[in-house]
Amino acid sequence: MTSTPSDPARPDGEPVDPMVLGQLRALGGDDAGFLEGIVRSFLAHTERAVVELRAAATSGDRERLRRAAHGLKGSAGNLGAKPLAALARRVEEAAVAGGDARPVVESVASEAERVRRRLSIELPETRA
Numbered sequence: 001m002t003s004t005p006s007d008p009a010r011p012d013g014e015p016v017d018p019m020v021l022g023q024l025r026a027l028g029g030d031d032a033g034f035l036e037g038i039v040r041s042f043l044a045h046t047e048r049a050v051v052e053l054r055a056a057a058t059s060g061d062r063e064r065l066r067r068a069a070h071g072l073k074g075s076a077g078n079l080g081a082k083p084l085a086a087l088a089r090r091v092e093e094a095a096v097a098g099g100d101a102r103p104v105v106e107s108v109a110s111e112a113e114r115v116r117r118r119l120s121i122e123l124p125e126t127r128a
Helices: 018-028 033-059 062-079 082-097 102-120
Strands: none
C-alpha cells in the first residue's frame, strides 16, 4: 500500500487539519479562550494517554491498551489530528488482535509530539 497526500497516517503531512482548527475557532466566536481551552485539555489528555499506552503495552494489559488507544483516537479525530487518530486506531487494533503494540505506541508518542508543537501555536504564551 502506498501513502498518498490524503493518507491520514502520513507522518510528513500536517499534524492537525487546519480546517478543523478554523471550524473550532469559528465555533468559539468572540470567546478568545474557547480554542485555547480545547487545546489545553487535548494536550493534557494526550500526554496522559501516551503514558498509559506505554505502561499498558509494556505490561501486556491489552484491555487497558485498547481503552487508552480508543480514547486517544476519538479526541485526536475530534481535533483534526488525523495522523495521530490513525496511529491510535492501529494500537487499538493491535490490542484486540493480541499483537505487540509497542512499536506503534512509540509512533503514537512521536506523532503526539508533532501535534503538541503545532497546537502550541494556538496558546497565548507562544504567540508572537
